[in-house]
Amino acid sequence: MKKNRLILIDCSEASRFCDKAEYRExxxxxxxxxRLHYLICESCKKYQTDNTxxxxxxEKAGIQTCTxxxxxxxxxxxxxxxxxxxxxxx
Amino acid sequence: METTVINPENWIDKYSxxxxxxxxxxxxxxxxxxxxxxxxxxxxxxxxxNFKGESTERTWLISILKRKIIDYYRKINSTxxxxxxxxxxxxxxxxxxxxxxxxxxxxxxxxxxxxxxxELGLAILDxxxxxxxxxxxxxxxxxxxxxxxxxxxNEFNISPSNLWVIIHRARxxxxxxxxxxxx
Numbered sequence: 001m002k003k004n005r006l007i008l009i010d011c012s013e014a015s016r017f018c019d020k021a022e023y024r025e026x027x028x029x030x031x032x033x034x035r036l037h038y039l040i041c042e043s044c045k046k047y048q049t050d051n052t053x054x055x056x057x058x059e060k061a062g063i064q065t066c067t068x069x070x071x072x073x074x075x076x077x078x079x080x081x082x083x084x085x086x087x088x089x090x
Numbered sequence: 091m092e093t094t095v096i097n098p099e100n101w102i103d104k105y106s107x108x109x110x111x112x113x114x115x116x117x118x119x120x121x122x123x124x125x126x127x128x129x130x131x132x133x134x135x136x137x138x139x140n141f142k143g144e145s146t147e148r149t150w151l152i153s154i155l156k157r158k159i160i161d162y163y164r165k166i167n168s169t170x171x172x173x174x175x176x177x178x179x180x181x182x183x184x185x186x187x188x189x190x191x192x193x194x195x196x197x198x199x200x201x202x203x204x205x206x207x208x209e210l211g212l213a214i215l216d217x218x219x220x221x222x223x224x225x226x227x228x229x230x231x232x233x234x235x236x237x238x239x240x241x242x243x244n245e246f247n248i249s250p251s252n253l254w255v256i257i258h259r260a261r262x263x264x265x266x267x268x269x270x271x272x273x
Contacts, residue, residue: 015258016254016258019254019257019258019261020254022261023232023233023239023257025239050265050273051261051265053265053273054261054264054265054268057210057214057268057272057273058214058233058234060207060210061207061210061211061213061214062207062211063107063111063211063214063215063234064107064110064111064114064234065107065110065230065234065235066106066107066110066124070106070110070124071102071103071106073124073128074102074106074124074127074128074131075102077128077131077132078098078101078102078131078132078135081132081135081136082098082135085135085136
């Protein structure tokens with residue numbers, strides 16, 4: 001049984017390897033174990049299909065994020081304005 | 091009926107990225123986008139008494155932002171002296187349509203693609219609202235900004251296995267949320 005453990009993995013491990021693979025961070029042995037698991041597990045195979053589709057959707061959407069500096073800029077202005085309002089009320 | 095309470099403290103972390111993506115595709119300039127977002131936050135702060143809590147905070151911020159974007163277009167049209175470009179805003183719904191006509195065409199993709207991808211981006215950010223702020227931030231850093239695992243783990247003081255649990259939760263939440271309209 002201990003020997004099997006090296007090759008056979010459970011679903012939670014398979015999905016973790018699958019997630020890592022989406023970011024190209026799964027090792028060769030992780031990918032191998034994952035593929036073997038898919039041979040015996042339909043639901044994990046489906047998870048992989050959906051997961052890959054999700055990666056493609058995210059890439060296609062071309063989302064951009066604000067940088068930390070940009071967010072700090074917003075924060076500073078907002079704080080200045082609340083301070084100004086606060087003083088006005090006094 | 092439950093009304094929404096506004097909370098300016100959280101605006102920046104919660105809505106900046108959404109407002110940014112909404113604006114950048116419409117004005118195509120990062121600096122202008124940031125100015126418009128700042129102005130939106132300030133205007134919202136000044137007029138927060140008008141927020142009746144009937145819509146969500148984000149919808150309310152977007153309605154302010156829409157006006158800021160329209161004002162911006164008016165301004166650039168008048169400085170260019172192109173007074174023949176007549177603007178006839180006819181209420182909130184149609185202002186959006188008018189702006190969509192003004193988006194520059196990117197090579198290689200059709201107008202339908204651009205509009206669809208823009209909506210997809212906002213839908214994804216919308217779905218990320220279902221996660222808590224830390225989880226959403228980690229997911230965005232990893233997936234959108236492509237920052238490596240170690241850097242994120244250090245920044246948030248979590249282990250790699252914590253990170254993968256969060257990523258997994260985010261991905262299953264997103265897939266479920268997007269399933270109906272996009273899968």
